[in-house]
Structure formats: C-alpha cells, structure tokens
Amino acid sequence: MNSTESILKQQKARSWLALRKKIQLYIGFAALWVTVSYLISVYVLHFSDIVTFFSCLNITLFMILSSLVLYSGLNEVFARHNKQIDKLKQSEETLLSVLNGSQLGFWDWHLTRNEVKRNATWAEMLGFHFKEINETTQQWSDFVHPQDREAACASIEAALKGITSEHQLMYRMKTKSGAYKWILDRARVVERDEYGNAVRMSGTHTDVDALKKTEQALQASEQRFRGIFENAAVGIAQVNSEGSFQLVNTTFCHITGYSHDELMYNIKYFQAITHPDDLGQDIHLFKQLMNGTLKQYELEKRYLCKDGSIAWVNLSVAALLDEQGSISSISSVQDITQQKSLQTELEYRAHIDFLTEIANRRYFIELAERELARTRRYQQSLALIMLDLDFFKRVNDEYGHKAGDKVLQMFSSILRNTFRAVDVIGRLGGEEFAVLLPQTDLDGAVELAQRLQENINCTDMRVERAVCLRITVSMGIAVLTEQDTTIEQLLNKADKRLYQAKTLGRNRIVALV
Template sequence: QLEHYLWAYLADPVKEKRKQVKESMDRFYSLVGRTTDFKLNEDELRMIRYLRRNIERFSSLVNRILYSSEKGKAGVLFQGLRSELFEQVGKQIDEHWSEDVVKVDRASAAYYRAKKRMISFFVAAFVALVLAVISIRTTISRGIIKPISKISHSSRLMAKGALNNDIRISSNDELGELAGNFNSMAASLREKIGGLESSYQRGQRVVRELAILNEFIGYVSSETEFETVLHRFVGITSDLMKADLCSILVFPEDGSSLFICNEDIITEESIERLLLKRNEGPGSVLEKQKAIIYNAQEDGALSVDGIRNALVLPLISTIGLSAVLTVMNKNGGFDYDDEDSLFGFAFQAFQTIAFQNELARLAVTDGLTGLYNHRIFQERLAAEIRRAGRYKRKLFLVMLDIDYFKRFNDTYGHQAGDEVLRRIASTIKDNIRAVDFAARYGGEEFVIILPETDCDRAYKVAERIRQALENSPFQITDSSRVNITISMGISCFPHDTTDKEDLIKKADTALYFAKQNGRNRAVLYREMPVAEG
C-alpha cells in the first residue's frame, strides 16, 4: 500500500495524496512495532527486527521523497527505498518460507481443479433450472402471468384516470376474484367521481347564480322605476337559463296586472293560451304554487306564438306582490334541475324587487290612505305647471277638506276617523283619470291635480267625488250610520295664476269660501266674489 501511494504521489504530487502516503507510513510503522500481537517464528522475528532497525531511516526517506523540490530526485530516492525493501523482505521469504510457498501452490492447484468441477456442476444445474423455469412459466403463463399483466395494466390506466377499462378474466380462482374486485372498485370510483363532478357543476352554477343575484340586488337598490327593474329582471333570467324568451305577469294588491317581456312577440294573451294547454290560468298557477314544465315532446306542438318549450314559475312575495314568471325556448327543453335553478334565483330576486318597490312606494305615499304624500305632490305640481306652460295647456288644482272632521273624531274616535280618510282616498281614486294625480295634503285635506282639461270637466270631477261621498253614509256600527261631506276649492293655471304657490293658495281660498258658505260644495276660485272684485 505504501508503494502504491508513493507511485500515485510521484505521478501527481498533491496535498491529498501526500496525506495518504503519511497515513500508510504510520500504519507500516505501527505494524512493525506490534511484534507481540503475532505468533512469529525465529526467522520471522529476524525480519521484523531488520525492519524495526531501519524503520526510522525508511521514514526519513519517505519524508525526503514527499518534500523533495525536484521530482527526479524524489524518484531516485523512491527507487532506492523500494529496491532495499524488496531485496531484504524477498530474501527473507525465499530463505524461510519456500516450503510453505510450495505447499500453498499445491493447495492452490487442487483448489482450482475442484473449483472448475464445481463451476461445471453449477452451470449444468443452472441450465437445467432455466429450462425448468421456462417450462413452468410456459405452463402457468396463461393462468397467472397474463391475468396479472391485465390487472397491472388496468391499474396503471386507473392511476392515470382511465376508469372505463374493466378486466375480463373468466377464471374462478383468486385472480378472477381479484379482477372482479378491481372492476367493482373502478365502477365505484366512476360513480363517486360522477357524483363529485355533478356536485362541482351544481356548485359552480350556484356560485354563478349568487353572483348574478348579488349584482341584480345592487341594481334594484339604485333603480326606483318598477317597470325598468322588471325589464332588467326578465333579461337577466333569460340569460341565466340560456333561454330565448322570458316574461313576467305581475299582480299588485290593487287587482291590476302588469306584463313585461324581453321580446314583443310574446304578449299576456300568449301566456294565457300557453297555460290553457294544461287547463290552467295565471290565477290557478299562483293558487297551486307549483311550477309547470312544457316540452314539445310531452305536450305536442305547442304552436303558441312560436313557443317551443317553457317553464312557468309562480312567485309570491311576503308583502303581497305576486307574479307568474315564464321562461321560454331553451335548446333541449327544460327539466327539474332547471326548475330548481330558476326557483333559487327568481324567488330571491322577486323578494328583493317586491321589498324595493314597497320601500319606494312608502317613500312617496301616505301610509294611511295610500295616496301620494305632500312632498311628492309639490314635485308633481311643479312639473305639471312647467309642462302646461310649455304646451299652452290648462291645469286645475282641487283642494278638499272633510266637513266637521274634528267633531267626528271627538265623537267616534280616531280609528273611525282613519277609516273615513281611507274611504275618501278610495273615492278620489275611483273618480279620476290615470293621468290625474291625487295626494294627501295633510290632516283631513286632500289635493287633486287635473292636467289637460277644462273648467267644466274639472268642476264635474269635483262634484262627482263630493256626491259619491254624500250619497254613501259611513257605517259606524251595525245600527249607526253617519253622512260624510266635503268642501272643495278649485284654482286654474294659467287663468288664476302662473305661480305654483299662488295656485295652491287660491285653491285653499276657494275651499275656505266653500266652508264659510254652507260647506258640502265645490267652489271655483274664478267664480268667487273676491275673485271678481
């Protein structure tokens, strides 16, 4: 080993190889000094003594070789050291170990002969074993290897996500049972993955619906026009359901109806004819509170204004507003999943619409009578005066007050007084046009704006309201009835004035004149003696 490391160092004198030489020299030195660790004969002891006597010199030579500045000189020193060691140690071996070497040579020859015979035996045995294995493999290949290969191949495909590769093994042994269990596991995974995919798709649909609903609610909170909101609602619903058409038929509490559709080809009559296909009507749909699905393959050719299929859903808000929502012409028709999706979105959206509409109504109406409040009256009167002035039209303002209303309240109570106020509001609404405007001015006073009319008709409207109340006694109890009368004052734009506040003042002046002259009458400001004067 020392010789090997010295050769390596001389070839490439680097620090790492120098370290190897030193370590080898240290082991050599230690070995020579440990004579008591070995059972040595006399000749061996002489050799050890020689080495021990010269070990310091050998160590010095090694150091000179390692630290020589000239590579050629180091090589000469190494050759001298090598020659001396091999000469002395080899001499000892030749003199004292020659017989042992001969014995070893003979034993080695015998060993190699035996080894050769053993190798031949093992080669023959191996060949026989290989042939036996091939024979056994050929025999069991069809019964074991191929089925296992199929199972292994299918398992790799399953790991990659291919779950539709069933294993076809007809044997009734353990492999057949394993293949059957594998197929069952694959079928179970297919079913569970299908369920997860369906759940994911439903979740995505719900998230989309909630996002659309949230956006729509934000829109509703900023838009006060009821019909505009409904137009936006049917448009969003049509897009959500991937349908061509969508309509809504709304029924307010006052018994009227409002129809909105995203396309003009569908009318309220179209929806009524569609419902007749199932012997239904809008009212019965709301009463039963059950969705209806129309598909051409189930209902025959619908042939109702181009409607191929439809999903009809009743909507009823918690504050009394109801509607029939109809989604039409979806590719592939409608199913119960569509019904669930539509209900989840439309119900929440319609509740929002109803509440927002109610809030908007409460903001502009009097809570007791349902008529517009004083603030809205002032805004509307200003707008109507501007319009009448622009188009050179007349405008009449009617102000009315209940006769002896304080006495009535003191006698019969404020609840009866509230009923009287509601009765008067209802009578006013029953006797004016859609373009006319009625509001509660305050207390027991009401105002009516009559645009684009003449003096004669304005007076007739006032008289019709007064007479309707006079001829309908108010029922206090089952056996007690009281006549309610009103006094009315009427002013005209631009005949009496062109100023809004002055128009109100002149109507109030005419009302006061009616009260001072017997009550239960309507007075035109222009016909008052004061006006004439």
C-alpha cells in the first residue's frame, strides 16, 4: 500500500540520518586524534624516528578504530531497519486482513497531491463498482448530504489542524441510486511535514444505515413519549445517597403539598413522605441503585401529602455521578392519582353490577371458587341460596322498567342488611340472585333464608310517590357435599330447588329435594 511505502521511506531516511551523525562524530574524533598525536610528536618527543613510528602507529590505530566504528554503526542501522520493515509488513498484512474481513471502506487522502484513493468496499457501500469510483470526477463533498456537509468538513478540518486527535462523524452519503445512506466516517492524520502541516489522512467508512434508521425510529418514538410526558405535570427531585433532598421543583411540591423549604429543611428525606406499605420496596431498589447494581428503576408508589391525602405517583429514578465521584439520584415523578382512581373504579365496575352495587355473575363465581377452595382446605361447611323475585315481570309491565330497577335496588339493599359480612352476594342476571354462606350448614342457611323472607315481607317498596309494592321471593338452598367439586355444581343443585319452590307456588324456601 502507498501508506506503507511512505512509512518505509521515512524510516530509511531516519536511519541514514542517524548513520550520518555517527560518521560525523567519528571524523571529528579522528581529526582530533591526529592533531593531538602530531603535537605530541613535534613538541614533546623531538625524535624523528619516534615520530615516524608514532605516525605509523597512529594511522594503524585510526584504521582499526574507523573500521570498528563504521561496522558497528552500519550493522546497528541496518539491523534496526530490517526489523522495522518486518514489523511494517506484518502490520500491513494485519490491516489488510482486518479491512477485508470487517467490510470497512478505506480511503487515503494525500493533501499535497490532492489525490484520494479508496478500496472496493468503499465503492460497493454506495452501490458503485470499484472501477466507477476510480474513474469518477466527483469530489468527496459531492457525495455528502447537503445538510451534513458543513459538519463533516468542520470535523475533518479540526483533525487536519490538530485541534482534535481524529475525525469521527456519522453523516449521509449519496448512493448510485440517488438515495442517501448513513455512514460512520473515522480518520486520522497519518503524516505531517516538518512544519506540522497535514500531508496525508487515512480513514474508514462503516455502513451504519440500518443502525441509524433504527436509532431514528427509537428517537422518534422517544420524542413522542417525551412530548406527552413533558406536557404532563411532572415533578423532579434529586436526593443524595442517604435519601436527603438536594433539589425539588415546583410540580413536586404541588404533588406532595409541601413547600420547597419544608421539603428541603423540615422533611429532608424522601423516606419521611413515602407510604409505609411502599417504603420497603422503594428503599430496596434505591440501595441497589446507590451500590451500582441498578442503573435506574421505575416504581409506582404513594406519597403522604401534607393535607393527609395520598398521592399515587409513577417514579422513574436514575443514578447521577458528579465530578467528585459522589453518587446521587434524579427522580421523575408523575402524578397518577386520577389514573389510579379511574383504574380502581374500572376494576370495581368490572366486578360489581352497576344497578344493584353487588357482585356481578362473573365476580360472584370468582369469589365463590376462592371460598370453595378455602372450605375444602379447612374442611368446613358451605351453603348456597339461590333467589328469584316472584312475578317480577309484572312490575316491569305494569309500572315500567324504572320502577323495576328501583325494586331490584331496594331488594339488594335488603340482602346486604340481612346477610353477614363474610357472605358473598351476587346478581346472576335479571331478577335472579345468589348468596354463598361460608361455615354454614343446612340449618343455618334455612335460618338466614327465613330471616330474609321476614325482612322482605315487612318492607314496603315505594317505586313512585303513590305506588308502594310488596314483593315475595322464592329460594332454593344447597349444601356442599363431597361430590360437589365446583361452584357450578352447587349452583345447579340450588337452582333445581329454586325451580321446585316456584312450582310449589312461590314465596317459599326449598332446602331438600
């Protein structure tokens, strides 16, 4: 490669420069040697034959010394030079292997000759054949997206001037099809002249188009989320490793009901305003954040507000590390009290019959199955009463559905007042109801049914100002046996006895088949 040849030339030049310095040193030393020897011969010894001898000896020593010095210098220089050549060849082979295996586009820019060379991968990355790129008259800037061109030029210029150690930037480049592709461009100045000016710069292109587009999709999604999040009432609080408030914003104060000074100087710690039922989990996660086990965590928790109310919040916490190495946390606090109330209300409505405010059929079955499992586990008794309002259709036909709804509501109220808190009351549909009686045998169930019958008989149901109705109820009772494995089986048994009660004339209780 051209870059390797240039490096070898530079190394060779430096080696010969070192040799020249050694030779210069040697010549100076030899001249000094001859001069001193001559002065000693003339002014000290005064003998011509001795001078002759000394001169011969001097020449001999000079030749021996010069031979040794030259040999040593040349041997050292060329040995070092050969080692450097071997290392450079190995580096070149390694670089070629890496470039070929990593699908990197390589480019080499010689500034003084304004010459740019690229490899085949560089061309293929943009959809060109290698020959097309070699023969093109287009400049690098022609490929760069107009919106990215200024930033790319500035980054390269900074590296050329030595302001930065390298040029590294993601930008878009135009492909052969006319579309743009995201490229990661990384380069360094590999050669400078004696004045420090850049002579050559080499770099690589990495195809990051798929990665960048995925990143952009994620960023767009995050921006949408952030837009919604930032337009909501979001509190911010920073606390140190002990949980002491370092910073709170106005929205956080509004959420908790405390002023800035009260939180910072009176309350001081987030633990003091966290609901006791949520404190354990919050502290556990906070400790993991502080010791580095977690980088961030999210938590739904409750704050104890100044006015005694409870504020539900969605807490998003991340660790912060300052320049001194001290760790703290920054929390994003979103008030979700209304959402929680709505969620509770929706869950309630999913379980409770809207008209009568008692459990609907699905929720009744769910609660009954739990009670059945508990009864089996502790080997206790369990009874079930099915109820049906007698001739309820006549109420709707004669007085309208509004009057019928009032009758159902008043009947449900009687049920709640008659039965125990542990009993499970449900509306199965229309005018049909059921009551599950835990820890109750047949006699106990009959007694409760009779009490209900008495309460109904003595209750006037006023559906309009001038209309007061009396209703009756038919009831069927079933008791859990070893053969009953599901609530549906128990309901079927009670339903058969309810049907028998209606057949026998209504307004009665049937507990035995």
